[in-house]
Amino acid sequence: MTNRIRQTPREEPHYVNPEPFDPTSTDVLTPEQERYYQASQWKIMWWKFRRHKLAVWSGIILILFYLCVPFAELIAPYTPNERNNDFLYAPPQALHLFHEGSFVGPFVYGYKADVDLETLRWVYEEDTSQVQPLRFFCSGSTYRFWGLWDMDFRFVCPAQDGTMFLAGTDRLGRDQLSGLIYGARLSLTVGIVGITISMFLGILLGGLAGYFGGIIDSLIQRVIEIMRSLPELPLWMALSAALPVTWSPVWIYFGLTIILGLLDWPGLARAVRSKLLSLREEEYAKAAVMMGARPRRIIFKHLLPGFTSHLIASASLSIPAMILGETALSFLNLGLRRPSVSWGVLLNEAQNISVVTLYPWLMAPVIPIIIVVLAFNFLGDGLRDAADPYK
Amino acid sequence: MLYYILRRLLTMIPTLLVISLLTFFIIELPEGDYISNQIAVLKASGESASIAKLEFLRQEFALDRSFFERFAIWVGLWPGPHGFDGLIQGNWGWSFEYDKPVYEVVGPTLPLTIVLNAATILFVYLVSFPIGIYSATRQYSWGDYGFTFLGYIGLATPNFLLGLVLMYLANAWFDLAIGGLMDPKYIGEPWSVDKALSVLSHLIVPTIVIGTSGTAAMIRRLRANLLDELHKQYVTTARAKGMKEGALLVKYPLRMALNPFIADIGNLIPSLVSGSVIVSVVLNLPTVGPVLLNALQSQDQFLAAFILLFVSVLTLVGMLVSDLLLAVLDPRIRLGGGSGS
Numbered sequence: 001m002t003n004r005i006r007q008t009p010r011e012e013p014h015y016v017n018p019e020p021f022d023p024t025s026t027d028v029l030t031p032e033q034e035r036y037y038q039a040s041q042w043k044i045m046w047w048k049f050r051r052h053k054l055a056v057w058s059g060i061i062l063i064l065f066y067l068c069v070p071f072a073e074l075i076a077p078y079t080p081n082e083r084n085n086d087f088l089y090a091p092p093q094a095l096h097l098f099h100e101g102s103f104v105g106p107f108v109y110g111y112k113a114d115v116d117l118e119t120l121r122w123v124y125e126e127d128t129s130q131v132q133p134l135r136f137f138c139s140g141s142t143y144r145f146w147g148l149w150d151m152d153f154r155f156v157c158p159a160q161d162g163t164m165f166l167a168g169t170d171r172l173g174r175d176q177l178s179g180l181i182y183g184a185r186l187s188l189t190v191g192i193v194g195i196t197i198s199m200f201l202g203i204l205l206g207g208l209a210g211y212f213g214g215i216i217d218s219l220i221q222r223v224i225e226i227m228r229s230l231p232e233l234p235l236w237m238a239l240s241a242a243l244p245v246t247w248s249p250v251w252i253y254f255g256l257t258i259i260l261g262l263l264d265w266p267g268l269a270r271a272v273r274s275k276l277l278s279l280r281e282e283e284y285a286k287a288a289v290m291m292g293a294r295p296r297r298i299i300f301k302h303l304l305p306g307f308t309s310h311l312i313a314s315a316s317l318s319i320p321a322m323i324l325g326e327t328a329l330s331f332l333n334l335g336l337r338r339p340s341v342s343w344g345v346l347l348n349e350a351q352n353i354s355v356v357t358l359y360p361w362l363m364a365p366v367i368p369i370i371i372v373v374l375a376f377n378f379l380g381d382g383l384r385d386a387a388d389p390y391k
Numbered sequence: 392m393l394y395y396i397l398r399r400l401l402t403m404i405p406t407l408l409v410i411s412l413l414t415f416f417i418i419e420l421p422e423g424d425y426i427s428n429q430i431a432v433l434k435a436s437g438e439s440a441s442i443a444k445l446e447f448l449r450q451e452f453a454l455d456r457s458f459f460e461r462f463a464i465w466v467g468l469w470p471g472p473h474g475f476d477g478l479i480q481g482n483w484g485w486s487f488e489y490d491k492p493v494y495e496v497v498g499p500t501l502p503l504t505i506v507l508n509a510a511t512i513l514f515v516y517l518v519s520f521p522i523g524i525y526s527a528t529r530q531y532s533w534g535d536y537g538f539t540f541l542g543y544i545g546l547a548t549p550n551f552l553l554g555l556v557l558m559y560l561a562n563a564w565f566d567l568a569i570g571g572l573m574d575p576k577y578i579g580e581p582w583s584v585d586k587a588l589s590v591l592s593h594l595i596v597p598t599i600v601i602g603t604s605g606t607a608a609m610i611r612r613l614r615a616n617l618l619d620e621l622h623k624q625y626v627t628t629a630r631a632k633g634m635k636e637g638a639l640l641v642k643y644p645l646r647m648a649l650n651p652f653i654a655d656i657g658n659l660i661p662s663l664v665s666g667s668v669i670v671s672v673v674l675n676l677p678t679v680g681p682v683l684l685n686a687l688q689s690q691d692q693f694l695a696a697f698i699l700l701f702v703s704v705l706t707l708v709g710m711l712v713s714d715l716l717l718a719v720l721d722p723r724i725r726l727g728g729g730s731g732s
Contacts, residue, residue: 226413228658229661229710230410230413230661231661232665233668234664235699238687238699241421242420244422320547328549328669332672333688334684347552350555357562363552366552370544373546373547378543
């Protein structure tokens with residue numbers, strides 16, 4: 001056959017291009033594509049995450065909030081339990097820049113306090129004759145930095161003999177703003193510590209269930225089902241009511257995080273289990289089993305890395321629930337108590353409707369709570385989308 | 392169907408047992424009990440006259456027995472000092488704090504708790520359903536964006552804070568007192584139309600407060616489910632054949648998206664009940680919430696245990712109803728007897 005075709009007279013002379021030929025040149029990768037194919041999984045996730053603008057901004061906002069955790073003492077103008085007996089329930093002081101048309105820099109007007117003899121309350125008014133410019137990089141009242149060193153350096157302080165209650169004060173004249181900044185320390189870390197406990201339990205129990213199957217699986221499944229059908233908050237309330245009153249604040253704090261973590265793991269465990277069940281059937285996992293790797297090695301070396309990203313994403317989505325849990329418990333007086341300061345503890349002051357109507361600034365902690373919870377939700381959404389970068 | 396209902400009810404029994412054990416365990420976690428604490432107080436103040444009486448009471452309530460014995464007596468599976476007399480026999484225990492049977496303390500609050508939770512679930516259904524459909528069919532419209540934004544705010548705002556803020560706003564702007572479950576003038580009055588209306592109008596705010604985050608979650612899920620369905624080929628085919636848009640939506644994709652919607656309500660119920668407890672405390676509603684808080688703080692163990700068990704059972708029943716609804720809607724569950732999860 002072939003012979004006959006070659007011998008046909010109409011055949012064109014065979015032409016070969018003398019130029020050297022590079023076989024890979026036909027489908028050249030653009031530098032971008034090359035970068036993409038060579039990048040590691042985590043790098044691609046980062047690129048994908050970066051495109052989710054809302055998530056990136058949420059991340060930045062969260063970082064700013066978390067900066068309050070180590071540096072609360074430096075940022076806050078007062079210490080949170082410092083009482084100012086002359087300024088009980090003082091309303092927030094507005095920050096001004098111009099006094100009578102001339103620029104002074106950031107300053108506040110002093111208070112003019114009068115007693116309302118009918119209601120027997122202090123009534124505060126702005127006294128525009130008193131200009132109290134804020135001081136920056138200054139020294140205020142002393143505090144113990146991280147509980148270790150006595151210091152008095154601050155980024156911002158009130159004027160000499162002046163006040164600076166940008167978010168008002170509570171019934172003992174404690175500065176709300178400083179309370180909020182110090183409160184971030186406990187409120188924001190409660191979620192992180194709690195999620196660590198919950199992740200540990202979730203991975204352990206979900207891993208056991210998903211990897212071994214059989215009786216262990218159905219047992220753990222049952223427990224998960226029961227735990228998920230229980231209303232969380234009443235249980236949290238009961239458990240934190242069981243914390244001994246004699247414990248020091250630090251122990252109460254850890255007790256709370258354990259309580260929050262103890263009830264949160266079923267969701268994570270379920271995710272781990274279903275992921276493990278599907279990954280267990282993959283060839284590389286089977287190969288590892290046949291080569292005689294032990295369960296622990298297979299779970300942690302071969303299977304877990306396959307869905308770490310998913311775990312992180314779903315964990316970041318359950319942090320806000322814990323922050324809210326702590327807030328709710330402290331608000332109900334079952335969680336942290338003074339002298340510990342958290343946003344829930346601050347809200348505890350706003351429990352009474354008559355107090356709230358008279359002194360609405362006591363509800364200030366609501367604002368950072370909503371911002372942080374929203375930011376965690378957006379961040380979690382972005383992380384979840386990025387966790388599957390090849391989609 | 393009957394077989395399915397029966398099987399579903401039977402599986403609830405071990406669950407109930409485990410939950411009651413867990414509840415009892417949690418309640419007994421604090422050291423000592425109500426009476427032994429009182430004995431300690433009396434001893435500290437040097438008073439010994441009434442100690443003997445309290446010791447007698449401890450025996451009377453079987454507080455001196457071992458943990459499992461106490462639990463079994465409480466449930467009614469084991470004879471206590473007065474024979475079989477526990478939850479199964481209809482004795483809900485004794486409230487030390489109020490010095491009354493638990494039944495008399497929580498009895499009046501139970502119907503209101505159930506009404507409040509049922510109203511919330513209804514609210515979630517009624518609001519999230521049309522909004523979810525609207526958001527999915529008009530994806531990326533202004534309305535969709537608006538509802539998505541509202542939904543995010545709803546998800547992020549803890550319900551008790553929302554209650555607090557609403558209470559403040561209602562008071563500051565409308566001069567309305569929204570706490571409590573009825574106008575003070577009706578308290579103690581016999582039931583009448585006016586009183587029922589007053590209760591209804593007072594129910595609105597708590598229902599919205601408790602239901603908002605759940606509604607937001609449901610809207611998101613229904614929207615996602617429905618969008619998945621709307622992009623499938625059979626929808627395109629039906630559209631190509633000239634089916635009317637409304638009929639098309641209701642006849643196929645909506646029915647497919649409805650199943651996960653109803654299943655999700657079951658998952659939401661625990662958080663709704665949680666919400667109702669704390670919102671009741673904030674808004675001062677006469678449900679079990681404030682009573683539970685009180686009982687926990689004073690270590691009134693039988694009262695607290697009963698309420699804890701009650702709210703757990705409430706969620707279980709809610710999930711049961713949503714499962715049964717799902718079975719009615721989805722023959723695969725009813726007939727296949729699948730694992731359910």
